[in-house]
Amino acid sequence: MELPFAESYKIKMVETIRRSTQIEREKWIKEANYNLFNLKSSQVFIDLLTDSGTGAMSDKQWAAMMLGDESYAGASSHQNMKDAIKNIMGFDYFLPTHQGRAAENVLFSVLVKEGDVVPGNSHFDTTKGHIEFRKAKAIDCTIDEAFDTNNLHPFKGNIDTEKLEKVLKQYPKEKISFIVLTLTNNTAGGQPVSLANIKEVSALAKKYGVMLLFDSARFAENAYFIKTREHAYANYTIKEIVLEMYKYADLATMSSKKDAIVNMGGFIGFKNEEIFRKACTYNIMFEGYITYGGMSGRDMNALAQGLDEGTEFEYLETRINQVTYLGNRLIEFGIPVQRPIGGHAVFVDAKKLLTHVPKEQFVAQTLGIELYLEAGIRGVEIGTILADRDPVTRENRYPNLEFLRLAIPRRTYTNNHMDVIAVALKNVFDRRETIKTGYKIVWEAPIMRHFTVELKKI
Ligand SMILES: *Cc1c(COP(=O)(O)O)cnc(C)c1O
Secondary structure: OOOOOOOOOOOOOOOOOOOOOHHHHHHHHHHOOOOHHHOOHHHOOEEOOOOOOOOOOOHHHHHHHHOOOOOOOOOHHHHHHHHHHHHHHOOOEEEEEOOHHHHHHHHHHHHOOOOOEEEEOOOOHHHHHHHHHOOOEEEEOEOHHHHOOOOOOOOOOOEOHHHHHHHHHHOOHHHEOOEEEEOOEOOOOOEOOOHHHHHHHHHHHHHOOOOEEEEOOOHHHHHHHHHHHOHHHOOOOHHHHHHHHHOOOOEEEEEOOOOOOOOOOEEEEEOOHHHHHHHHHHHHHHOOOOOOOOOOHHHHHHHHHHHHHHOOHHHHHHHHHHHHHHHHHHHHOOOOEOOOOOOOEEEEEHHHHOOOOOHHHOHHHHHHHHHHHHHOEEOEEEOHHHHOEOOOOOOEOOOOOOEEEEEOOOOOOOHHHHHHHHHHHHHHHHOHHHOOOOEEEEEOOOOOHHHOOEEEEO
């Protein structure tokens, strides 16, 4: 008999979590103005709000923290991080930042000007925020297959090279800040980009004299999908694939809270010394001196160790198998999800599930609230609230897809938790015909409204 699959680690430390009652949850979600971000973590049983900074560090990461060098300048922890980034991604220059959006803020201060365009594959919300804040425009060139949740394309994060070339032809290169490739494509469902697509996009970037930036939060999960789905790379190690991917990148912004498995941290990777030097000034202004940039020495040490662990095949196999396990349980129950299942989360197709709730009443948000009421599970809306208003017309933007994202923290929950999530969602699915109305906005911020929006039940 073939041995079943098991996690590639055992548990050394645990944290208590608590179930609640339906009556408690009804009260709490109302007090939170029906915004799941406003709940206290003690009001949540299984927290799938994000996989960002919520992972469990390893014994070796905790040990590395004890060896953190807290010198203001030239700390050995900075050198450790520099070595890890050079060995794993191949960048000669880097700047630490306190998280991914800080990396965007520093780098975009150098490269994004008013009136610019930034083509890419479904820009992440903070990436888009930092582009639009500078009065530039993000242009989505993701392949159409990404928007059909039943299409089994293995690389739904890919850029449509025809759409991209149209943009590159339409604007002079001075108006194009860079092309951004999001690895994996979070907004489209944690979907990977193939190495073949990376090479095509890089060739176009070179042809038109434009730089290529990798938004790298889940680069290792992307490499795992390349290894398991792109035949040419089946015999490469994850680290070899990562090096091959980054051959084609001029720049990288990284949220280390994802695939570097730390609770806080980020960085910018550069190949060009001149851009690095310009960014140093902004890093000092916004983040901190260039050898710590908003991170303590201990955090830089944990990050360096996490980059190494996060690019090991056994770890990634455990990680992605758990996400796939949850996805497959939902599929067995007939619940509509984005397929193939992505790397860090299961994306539930809310419009197919709650067919009676009008789009003006925020379908995915409604589903997220129902799942919380059912079992104290906190997911997040990737839909109309996140898509925000058009910066010019101020009308709501209705995206093609309304997702409830169930993001799985790394090395944190067991498959028993996955079973609870699956059954809770099945219970919501079974009573879907009775859910006919959603929510309306009573207060919202002018930009990135989803974090603080206040809603009322209709
Ligand atoms: C999380 C994330 C960011 C922003 O990083 P933070 O660490 O949350 O600031 C940017 N891009 C992508 C693709 C991300 O997933």
